[in-house]
Amino acid sequence: MEQLAYSEQSIFELSYALNTFYVLSFAILVMWMAAGFTMLEAGLVRSKNTVEILTKNIALYSIASLSYLLIGYQIMYPGSAVTSWFPGFELPSFGDNSAEKAFAEGTQMSTMGGIFFQLVFVATAMSIVSGAVAERMKLWAFLIFCFFMTSFIYPVQGYWKWGMGFLETAGFYDFAGSGVVHLCGAVAAFAGVLLLGPRKGKYGPGKAIKAFPGANIPLATLGTLILWMGWFGFNGGSLLKMSDVESANSVAMILLNTNTAAAAGGIGALVFSKIRYGRADLTMILNGVLGGLVAITADPLSPSPLLALVFGLIAGVFIMISIVTFDHMKIDDPVGAISVHGVGGILGLLVVPLSNAKASLLSQLLGVGVIVLWTFLVSFLVWYLIKKTLGIRINDEYEYEGADQEECGLEAYPEFTKS
Template structure:
């Protein structure tokens, strides 16, 4: 007899854990450059698509088809009975989505320079063999389980496995071009979309309630209901405390609260509490989250600046370091058996042993896997391919944002004008006599802040300029842009978003145009912009063949 409540709970949780793939995809895409966005999405998709049949054919059996100390057994296509209060199929899909999570962690650490075919091979191997064997030790009745090792939802079994694999892969792969100077100083390579990264973190936080809460695999009876409810509280509290602590740490260290590192802090708290979310108190989970914040900030800095390992998204620090930390802290904060609750050092010792054993297993096996791939099909793309971007070189797409151009600075001509206009409606606009020999055609190019475009457009309307060309551009002046920091590394040159407005005039005096633009854009601060003036030899309207002033009729 199956429990309908338990089965529904496990299936809903499995769906939530599957949706974590979307969260990881958004985090990794946002924290890397736009020229590699399609490649990131493709790798996250294939992690699940390749991992599912690999786990079905080989991995599940290695993990659950037996109670041997080191390996489960072989059950190709899962024909055995693994049911409890839930059907075998429900248990299988729940374990499948966990396996895919471990595999996808590596994608971010190896982003922007890994061959797609090589990544697919890695994904197949970790889902079929490496994750299932260490998973058997912990969840399949293996030797760590027999010793009493406690990892409720996978701080070690899932996240640390992925984090260690990421460390090995990123080390063998080497840093991205331009990541380190000749002296070895780390350079910031900012991701292209913090909003995408934030969306991914929110998705992951939401799905983590299924990741941790669903690991009860039961909602029958008061004990199960209380346990699941408590897990929700400890999971959320750890993440929140880690987020706040990370924000404070970065605020002090970098003089400003770092957005991307704080987002990593949220994930650090979630990863760390995953091992002991069922056995720690809310206070214990809060402390675990606070400790995780310190681990992720200083861990990412250590990996980046000392070890010189290039991890674009911080996956090694978040999943590897915080996964190990959270598992060990369970030996301190577990209410039943933890050192701080009178349990002595026994549980703590087993937790440390389990972490060390799994690190050794994954590090050795993944080193072999990546070295074999490197010496056969190759692990890293060519330098020219990396510079051009993996989207075009690996997938044949020129841009993951084709035909998309942000237009936040553009407004319709019917939008309300600013309260204070540079030029009054009552002012008569002088004009140049176009029949005069002194009359000439002039082009003005204006570079300024996006936020000032509306005021500029309105001022130009007031003096009769209705024909303009507007382009969104990136650039900097002699100041090299403003000083910014990304994950604690200074961004040496900041390409700031600007608008370039091009105007060609003849009848409207150029002096009036310049005066109007200056009044509209002036704030007295660096970045007000520049005006470039050019002589125009001729203007030809293609449709009518008109030349000179006659081709500029939109001006009046």
């Protein structure tokens, strides 16, 4: 019996180590998405705003890492929640299980590994906001909002689903975060954009819209490919285990479907842009790829690869239509983040019942409604308070000259003329 017990614990410890290594490795891929967002946004803004957008992205990741570690995680995953609506708050504890304790409790991986994996997700949500408010928002106003977003706004709605709150018990299905991460980030961005207003000169009388081409399209393309790669960690890591045949096969299916939806999203945008405008619009194709990725994130495991292809194709077309529609509504989003992550997130959540019997359209609509309502109301309030105190928009002169010199005292391309 002693030899059998030792053998069981040895197998358990090997499984524990494998699961932890798998989650940490995939978390690093998700962290690498910060580079993707940074490159994408830096490529799609004008040269005079490049340094400022780079500063935002490196600073937001740093702030998100600390605020979520010290505050947000304790809200999102409380040891004992007050109610299914209100998680409460406990002081952070980062102690991990000993081998004996983990074996006795059946813990499948390191607690600290789980914290790190969730931490890189919240940084992704905040990165969505960065692109939507680019080229006219004050750096410090953005960073203050970043603190509130990552320590409170995101964790509360995250608790309602992933922390076993009321959305989880209501049957809302969101495997890797089409709603919890992407829709939340897009709605927070939308609230900020409404208060911020469009860039100067973007919209003229009537339906006139002026294009502001990005300064570095190769960089934006590289950023998209980095995000595509990082998304394998985003979706694949969300299974949280890989130590048996079933889970290994599930991870393989998740990665296959993730890649398929992304590719189909790009093709959908490519074909639609050719039909609609008579040309292949690269920026739309990039956003089509990202739209396919966002849409499949709600459930990358249940669909067949062919169904994942259909979902991605639809997302690529919908994202393109959404970007154009927002522009006609004079809602200025320089990188298309609200469309990609908001419309793509809603679409992904609503198609889940087509392949997953665990979800219903009613429960998915409930989840969408709750996330949108909570995130918009609280984000709007925070943005409004910042606007009334510090202010959220740089002045007209600095906007014309570019945010780089005023906010950072540095130019990204000093040898070139400002555009």
